[in-house]
Amino acid sequence: xxxxxxxxxxxxxxxxxxxxxxxxxxxxxxxxxxxxxxxxxxxxxxxxxxxxxxxxxxxxxxxxxxxxxxxxxxxxxxxxxxxxxxxxxxxxxxxxxxxxxxxxxxxxxxxxxxxxxxxxxxxxxxxxxxxxxxxxxxxxxxxxxxxxxxxxxxxxxxxxxxxxxxxxxxxxxxxxxxxxxxxxxxxxxxxxxxxxxxxxxxxxxxxxxxxxxxxxxxxxxxxxxxxxxxxxxxxxxxxxxxxxxxxxxxxxxxxxxxxxxxxxxxxxxxxxxxxxxxxxxxxxxxxxxxxxxxxxxxxxxxxxxxxxxxxxxxxxxxxxxxxxxxxxxxxxxxxxxxx
Amino acid sequence: xxxxxxxxxxxxxxxxxxxxxxxxxxxxxxxxxxxxxxxxxxxxxxxxxxxxxxxxxxxxxxxxxxxxxxxxxxxxxxxxxxxxxxxxxxxxxxxxxxxxxxxxxxxxxxxxxxxxxxxxxxxxxxxxxxxxxxxxxxxxxxxxxxxxxxxxxxxxxxxxxxxxxxxxxxxxxxxxxxxxxxxxxxxxxxxxxxxxxxxxxxxxxxxxxxxxxxxxxxxxxxxxxxxxxxxxxxxxxxxxxxxxxxxxxxxxxxxxxxxxxxxxxxxxxxxxxxxxxxxxxxxxxxxxxxxxxxxxxxxxxxxxxxxxxxxxx
Numbered sequence: 001x002x003x004x005x006x007x008x009x010x011x012x013x014x015x016x017x018x019x020x021x022x023x024x025x026x027x028x029x030x031x032x033x034x035x036x037x038x039x040x041x042x043x044x045x046x047x048x049x050x051x052x053x054x055x056x057x058x059x060x061x062x063x064x065x066x067x068x069x070x071x072x073x074x075x076x077x078x079x080x081x082x083x084x085x086x087x088x089x090x091x092x093x094x095x096x097x098x099x100x101x102x103x104x105x106x107x108x109x110x111x112x113x114x115x116x117x118x119x120x121x122x123x124x125x126x127x128x129x130x131x132x133x134x135x136x137x138x139x140x141x142x143x144x145x146x147x148x149x150x151x152x153x154x155x156x157x158x159x160x161x162x163x164x165x166x167x168x169x170x171x172x173x174x175x176x177x178x179x180x181x182x183x184x185x186x187x188x189x190x191x192x193x194x195x196x197x198x199x200x201x202x203x204x205x206x207x208x209x210x211x212x213x214x215x216x217x218x219x220x221x222x223x224x225x226x227x228x229x230x231x232x233x234x235x236x237x238x239x240x241x242x243x244x245x246x247x248x249x250x251x252x253x254x255x256x257x258x259x260x261x262x263x264x265x266x267x268x269x270x271x272x273x274x275x276x277x278x279x280x281x282x283x284x285x286x287x288x289x290x291x292x293x294x295x296x297x298x299x300x301x302x303x304x305x306x307x308x309x310x311x312x313x314x315x316x317x318x319x320x321x322x323x324x325x326x327x328x329x330x331x332x333x334x335x336x337x338x339x
Numbered sequence: 340x341x342x343x344x345x346x347x348x349x350x351x352x353x354x355x356x357x358x359x360x361x362x363x364x365x366x367x368x369x370x371x372x373x374x375x376x377x378x379x380x381x382x383x384x385x386x387x388x389x390x391x392x393x394x395x396x397x398x399x400x401x402x403x404x405x406x407x408x409x410x411x412x413x414x415x416x417x418x419x420x421x422x423x424x425x426x427x428x429x430x431x432x433x434x435x436x437x438x439x440x441x442x443x444x445x446x447x448x449x450x451x452x453x454x455x456x457x458x459x460x461x462x463x464x465x466x467x468x469x470x471x472x473x474x475x476x477x478x479x480x481x482x483x484x485x486x487x488x489x490x491x492x493x494x495x496x497x498x499x500x501x502x503x504x505x506x507x508x509x510x511x512x513x514x515x516x517x518x519x520x521x522x523x524x525x526x527x528x529x530x531x532x533x534x535x536x537x538x539x540x541x542x543x544x545x546x547x548x549x550x551x552x553x554x555x556x557x558x559x560x561x562x563x564x565x566x567x568x569x570x571x572x573x574x575x576x577x578x579x580x581x582x583x584x585x586x587x588x589x590x591x592x593x594x595x596x597x598x599x600x601x602x603x604x605x606x607x608x609x610x611x612x613x614x615x616x617x618x619x620x621x622x623x624x625x626x627x628x629x630x631x632x633x634x635x636x637x638x639x640x641x642x643x644x645x646x647x648x649x650x651x652x
Contacts, residue, residue: 058555061464091557098556103549108571108646118557125558160647176557 005183005216006032006055011068013047013054013240015287022287024050024063026240029314034183037207037217039231039248041224041263045284047240048220049099052186055218056096057085073183087125091118095177099189101169105161111172112157115141118176126181144175148205167198171205178209185210188220203230225267228252236260239284239295242314246321256323259296294326302327340643347639351632358628359411363404366621416625417618421611426622429607434626437604440595441588441630443519444527449581452534453574459535460542460573461565471535478532484594487525491598494521504600522595526588533584534577542573575646582638586631 013025024047032038040048053059055070057077070077077089098104106114116137123132138157145153148171161169170190177185187206191199207230210217219231227234227248234251236244236259244257255261265278282299285291294312297303306326314324323329391397395406410417416426452475459471481489509515545551546569554564593605604623611619643649 056556058552086558086560089558090555096556098549098553100549104553106550106554106568106572107648109568114554117554117559117563121558121560162648173553 003034004031005034005036005073006218007069007071008051008055009069009071011051011054011070012066013050013059013068014064014066015060015062016064017062017288020288023290024240024287025054028068028237028240028242030235030242030245032184032216032218035211035214035216036232037210037219037230039227039234040218040220040237041222041227041234042237042243043222043263043284045239045287046237048222048237049188050240051237052096052188052218052220055184056090056094056186057082058090058096091122091177092125092181094184094186095182096186096188097170097173097177097190100193101166101173101190102193104173105169107161110158110160111145111164112138112141115144115157115172115176119144122179122181141175144179145172147209148172148175150175167194167202170194170202174202174205174209178206178213178215180213182213182215185215185217186220187217189222190219191226192221192223199226206230224252224263225269236263239290240287241295241324242322243296243325244321244323245314246318246323250318250321256317256321256328257325258300258302258327259325260323294324306330343643343649344640347636351636354632355629358632359408359625360404362621362625362628363407366617367400367403411625416622419611419616419619421614421616421619426618429619430604430622430626433602433604433607433623436602437589437592437596438630439515440519440522440526440592440601440603441585444523445530445581445584445588447523448527448530449534449577452531453538453570453577455531456535456538456540457542457565457570457573459539460546463543468539471539475532475535475539478528478530479536480532481529483526483529483591484598486528487522487595487598490521490525518599518601522599522601525598526591526595529591530584530588534580537580538573538577541576542569545569545573548572571645575642578638578642578645582635585634589627589630 008031009029011025011028012023015022015024028047028051030038040051042048050059050063054063054065055072055077057080059065065078068078072089073093077085080089105111116134119137119140120132123130123137142153142157145157150156150168150171156164161172164172173190185206190206191202194202203226206217206219209215219227221227224234231248233246234244234248235242236251236257238259244251244255244260251260252264255264259280262278262280266280268277280299285295285298291298291308293306293308293310294300294303297307300307304327310326312324312326312329314322315329317323317329388397395403398406414427416430418424419426419429422429455471455475459468462468546565551564551569554568559568589605592603593609595601596603596606597609604627608620608623608627610616611623639649
């Protein structure tokens, strides 16, 4: 425990779209320990996916990292070459599964073709010189599928993606992504497109396999309910910043940031039965027109003059619990309770 | 797969029957009287009547259609009103030249166009992409008969390297190939441009897709991603266009065959139209249509080989 696998510090990233400059990540710092599950939550457009893509270095060309470090396993990923990323990181130590499994697999190749290609790449870098036959890789692919609970894997492996349901495709993706060598899994809204029962199954599968292989997970979602079940720690993001971060229990039990509280209040739950769910007024501001001061202040009912002027620092408000709200830091939580 | 191929092939039959009926009706509407063309203006009424009877021209239109369909079914496309040769043998002489020209020009154009488009898409940041785009637009913009004339002026008149006329001596493969270079280039140059544009666009789309990102996230080598994973998806629209393009290509072949004095289906039909040689026009267009239908059949079948989702629809 408490041996950090991933340490991101001061990560700042812009999207350069012509003359417009959007700050998608602003001084993001956090760490993820070995075997831990860190949930990243926030509304759409908060920089969650950008964070995942930055770690595995698959950002679109318009993205530019301004400063910061992504130290993984003792090395700064931002300093590695493309070839090194391919050889040692992507699909090897860090795997990523994406939103919308419908499009995540290549529609015109069989599952076995796609899995064998990936297994071959992994094998090439892990055991150089050791040439395996196609048949061995195929067997390995079947094993992987079996491990994800796909029935009849020996037959299914020669199907095309369109012959699988969304949940099954995500199982295939997990089979590709997770192996004993994977130390970090980036799951970007991996279950958002699935229906609730399938979502629960897939999440259980991810957690079980990750526990078996000792894989840490960065679980990106906008569903706090899911995180309450599977995350060790939670990080709430808003407009490219971390607003709150801490152990799941304390973030969900006693949130310190009005935004986190609002997200929680907008979830249906036992306490809210019969009551109207909260909906946060307004929307996430466009990243090239962020308001000054605290970027949440236009939507925050507790905002005062100081919130318009000063950018709130992320401060440890409790043991292992950080929050970036000036109001909370100065006046205490009692003053801004939503309900 | 086999079921799909059979199903798709059977669809050719109603298509062809429809084509036959339309074709027959169209020639029926054409002005001019075959008998007076064949026999000349000074033929006696008895002779004309005799010929009309022999060719069933005195019967009602549906009956004539029946005779025509029966003839086609037996492989008999009638006799040329002008030369007296069997239409089927005239076409049999001309067809190989046209097919050779079409396959060579479209085949090479497809290969070059698709590769060029792919290359331009993969290297989208480098100036190569822009060069390919300009070249493609140029190719699309120049009509094939203009290209034919320019090529002829350049390579036959200014720098006399290649033969200008004919299709080469029968049996002499080198001679045939040499005679094919200019017409095939003239006919194919627009296709290179068109297909490279099309493939560049669809390739750019595919390269931005989720499954390509997946492949990159698993460190699949860049070259394999572009030329295997992406290309197989990106090539699908091109296949449809190539199938449909055969029709347009046969149209273009008319000009090119005339300019280069090549024997061929296009030249045969045009000459027959000038001479009001109805059976030859009818037969020639029928064969051209059959070529088109079969080209689309082949396109649809290869479509299913590239995209497995097709055969289950």
